[in-house]
Structures are given as structure tokens and as C-alpha cells.
Amino acid sequence: MKVSAIVYTSNTGFTAQYATLLSHQTGLPLYRLEECDLPGSTQVLFLGWLCAGKIQGLKGAMGRFQVAGICAVGLAPQADPAKLAGDNRCGGLPLFYLRGGYAPARIRGRYKMMMAMMKAILSKKTDRESQEALKAIVGGADWVDTAQLAPVLDWLEG
Structure with a gap:
């Protein structure tokens, strides 16, 4: 699946930082989930922040776009990708954990x-x-x- 955009949601800015870094390094266009009006057929990399083990915005992104991969941004030094994938019903999609921050x-x-x-x-x-x-x-x-x-x-x- 070829990704053609990066879509993210961020609460305190750390997920936004990662999304921006990825956009700069890949040249992919960057969209905030709450303001994004891409066609539903768009294949995206989604970045969402973690709250109590749930990737915020993921359900909405999966309902609106063709999510090809997921980055979960959290506070912990590391996370169990299999547990995150199961808890968030990622359906076998590639899932990456990124340690963000706390403000x-x-x-x-x-x-x-x-x-x-x-x-x-x-x-x-x-x-x-x-x-x-x-x-x-x-x-x-x-x-x-x-x-x-x-x-x-x-x-x-x-």
C-alpha cells in the first residue's frame, strides 16, 4: 500500500512534532485529522497520541481513509506493539511506537x-x-x- 499523506491528531504537540518531522523527511503532505478533507480512498500514515492505551483519533481516521500504517505516540519508554495493536483493533496494519513527551x-x-x-x-x-x-x-x-x-x-x- 503506497502512502500518499500523513494524517495526525495531537493533544500537547508531541505527535504533531513527529508528524512534521516525517513530512519533512518524506515530502508527504501533512494534515491534521480534525481539519482534513482528503478523499476516502487516500492511503495515509496515521499518527495518534496514546491515552490509557487507546490511540486517539484512530477509529475516526480508519472510518475516513485507507490507513496503511499507524504511529502511536506515548509517554512510556517502550510499548508492546502486539498489545497496542490488539487493544486498538489495528487489523494487522504496521504499528510503530514513538516516545513523545509530557507538557x-x-x-x-x-x-x-x-x-x-x-x-x-x-x-x-x-x-x-x-x-x-x-x-x-x-x-x-x-x-x-x-x-x-x-x-x-x-x-x-x-
Whole structure:
């Protein structure tokens, strides 16, 4: 399946950064899902941010376009692609995980409340991974890195 556009949705900007980097490196046009009016037959690479294991915007993108591949952007150092694919009903599509970041000042509404609960849970844990996550939630973090795009670029070129 030949991808002819990149479509994304972003909450705090990290997914948008990856989508922009991919667009610059591939020359593919870039569209925000919420503003995109491409024909339904368009084959796209979709990028969405993770919230509680769900790739935001994926269901809408799959209903509107021919999604050829998916990038999920999250906070964790790594994710299990098979679990992500199953939880999000990706139907065997190529799925890539990209570590994004966290910007406390950009969080609004229910997501702010969810992260406050996560902060409370993590503050009671003492393991290293939980403490690193807590540090990111309190002070923010940005792990966007072009090197993480290598597998996606390889797939697009293949």
C-alpha cells in the first residue's frame, strides 16, 4: 500500500512534532485529522497520541481513509506493539511506537484530572520506572527524537 499523506491528531504537540518531522523527511503532505478533507480512498500514515492505551483519533481516521500504517505516540519508554495493536483493533496494519513527551501546562479538562490521579498513584511507588514517570509528570519531558523514526521511514521506503 503506497502512502500518499500523513494524517495526525495531537493533544500537547508531541505527535504533531513527529508528524512534521516525517513530512519533512518524506515530502508527504501533512494534515491534521480534525481539519482534513482528503478523499476516502487516500492511503495515509496515521499518527495518534496514546491515552490509557487507546490511540486517539484512530477509529475516526480508519472510518475516513485507507490507513496503511499507524504511529502511536506515548509517554512510556517502550510499548508492546502486539498489545497496542490488539487493544486498538489495528487489523494487522504496521504499528510503530514513538516516545513523545509530557507538557503539564498544555493539559486541559479531564486529561488534567486523569494525570493528577496518575501523579498520586506514582508518588506512592518507589521503583525507578515509577519515579522517572513521576518526574516527567511533575516537570514535563520531551523525548521526541528523529532517531525513533528510523523504522517508520524504513517501512515507508520499502
